[in-house]
């Protein structure tokens with residue numbers, strides 16, 4: 762079986778809190794740079810609100826996939842495909858710090874272990890709550906499930922809408938993007954990959970926000 766590990770990156774884990782004071786100052790600077798009045802009623806508390814929002818939306822740096830999984834690996838003899846589809850996520854693109862959001866679909870073929878159902882969305886959130894590009898987000902979800910679970914294979918498909926494309930310029934048809942990462946059996950076997958892709962396309966609603 763081929764295990765593809767090309768382009769694998771170390772996952773950055775931060776042990777310091779997000780510096781909200783500096784985000785407040787930076788936001789104040791942006792408001793002034795725009796030429797707005799930072800003291801008017803509606804904007805007075807905006808720097809503090811932005812700092813709190815960023816601290817929440819970018820909280821993924823303080824998390825570790827190993828601690829998320831902790832205690833939720835279960836021994837099984839089941840070795841058929843496990844599919845969790847339509848997991849909603851929200852992230853920020855690292856090029857513009859604007860939101861991109863959509864759905865992730867994850868499948869794996871257990872090799873003696875399965876993972877608690879709520880843990881896959883938690884892993885996705887952990888990687889989504891960082892400055893991201895969709896390709897890396899997809900890859901990191903697949904790699905971490907592969908590492909933690911050592912299954913026969915992992916597949917991840919991410920569909921997302923990018924507000925940086927939707928709101929800027931005229932290339933609105935570029936706003937929707939699909940990325941995938943296929944490891945192990947999903948890479949080596951066309952039938953396995955197809956079973957997953959058929960499943961996630963069944964009854965799929967169009968992405969809309």
Ligand SMILES: [Zn+2]
Pocket residue numbers: 854855856857858859923925926
């Ligand atoms: Zn962008």
